[in-house]
Amino acid sequence: MAGRVILVTGATRGLGRAMVAGMIAAGQTIVGCGRSSEAVDALRKEYGSPHRFDVVDVASDCAVAEWADVVLKAGLVPDLLVNNAAVMNETKPLWEISGREFQQMIDINIAGVANVIRHFVPAMIERQRGVIVNFSSGWGRSTSPDVAPYCATKFAIEGLTMALSQELPQGMAAIPLNPGIIDTDMLRSCWADGASAYPTADEWAEVAVPYLLKLSARDNGRQLAVPV
Numbered sequence: 001m002a003g004r005v006i007l008v009t010g011a012t013r014g015l016g017r018a019m020v021a022g023m024i025a026a027g028q029t030i031v032g033c034g035r036s037s038e039a040v041d042a043l044r045k046e047y048g049s050p051h052r053f054d055v056v057d058v059a060s061d062c063a064v065a066e067w068a069d070v071v072l073k074a075g076l077v078p079d080l081l082v083n084n085a086a087v088m089n090e091t092k093p094l095w096e097i098s099g100r101e102f103q104q105m106i107d108i109n110i111a112g113v114a115n116v117i118r119h120f121v122p123a124m125i126e127r128q129r130g131v132i133v134n135f136s137s138g139w140g141r142s143t144s145p146d147v148a149p150y151c152a153t154k155f156a157i158e159g160l161t162m163a164l165s166q167e168l169p170q171g172m173a174a175i176p177l178n179p180g181i182i183d184t185d186m187l188r189s190c191w192a193d194g195a196s197a198y199p200t201a202d203e204w205a206e207v208a209v210p211y212l213l214k215l216s217a218r219d220n221g222r223q224l225a226v227p228v
Contacts, residue, residue: 004213007031007071007078009058009116010085012039015135015179015208018201019082022209024051031076033058033067033085052076058085058112059104068119077123080212083113083134086153094148102149109153113160128171131215134161136176141223158223165221173220179208180228204228 006023010016011032020030024047033056034040043053052074056067086109089097113134124130139147140154161176168174182204208226215224 003027003029004079005029005031005076006080006082007076007116007120008082008084009033009056009112011053012036012043015182015201015204016084017043018205019084019209019212020047021202022205023213026209026213028213029076031071031078058115059107061111061115061118064112064115065119068116072120072123077127077130078120079130080215081116081120081124081130081132082212083116083132085112086135089147089149091146093146097149105149105153109150110156110160113157117164124172125169128169129217130172131217131219132161132164132168132172132174133177133212133215134174136161136178136223138178138181140176141178162221162223168220171217173215173217175215175219175221176223177212178223178225180204180226182228199228 006028008016008019011020012034020032024030030051032053035057037055040053040055054067056063058064087105089105134157136157137154139151140158143151158176161174165174181198183198183200207228211226
């Protein structure tokens with residue numbers, strides 16, 4: 001399991017940042033991205049070659065295309081692609097969510113995932129191997145009030161990923177993964193102090209990283225959840 005290339009979007013904070021640390025400790029080579037140049041610079045300083053971190057807004061198809069071109073030309077074809085980058089809506093009824101906020105969630109949570117798949121997965125298909133993990137949510141399989149936009153995007157990820165799993169060649173897998181309930185900034189924006197009852201991102205990663213590294217072609221199309 002050591003020595004594989006793992007691509008992680010949203011690598012600069014929360015679950016993404018915790019995964020980066022855990023996977024590098026497990027001997028993996030990480031290609032990561034985030035929107036904050038300051039946070040990306042911090043990752044570059046902490047983790048040098050062969051790891052690579054870039055400032056990329058996954059909502060921009062052009063930006064992802066340029067990133068993929070550079071990464072793939074460097075020979076860093078992902079063995080495991082983790083679409084983690086996502087945003088949460090401000091918690092309130094659907095009719096109070098502005099059109100701009102709703103569109104931003106679609107652009108990052110859905111189109112961002114498709115953009116990364118569009119520009120990296122063909123190189124994986126050419127090699128006839130690799131696992132694509134699209135982070136879903138418990139709110140991609142059930143609903144709650146005041147998070148309708150987030151639910152909508154994660155339900156979309158479930159459908160997108162299941163359809164993708166039917167399109168891939170043998171030897172590959174696409175998996176919608178519910179990471180579980182974790183004490184992150186995103187969860188605190190919904191539950192405030194209630195988030196502290198759940199594992200931190202670093203505690204979660206102690207379980208999630210080995211779980212992710214064990215996923216394989218036999219898991220194609222399975223709706224999974226990290227056992228936390």
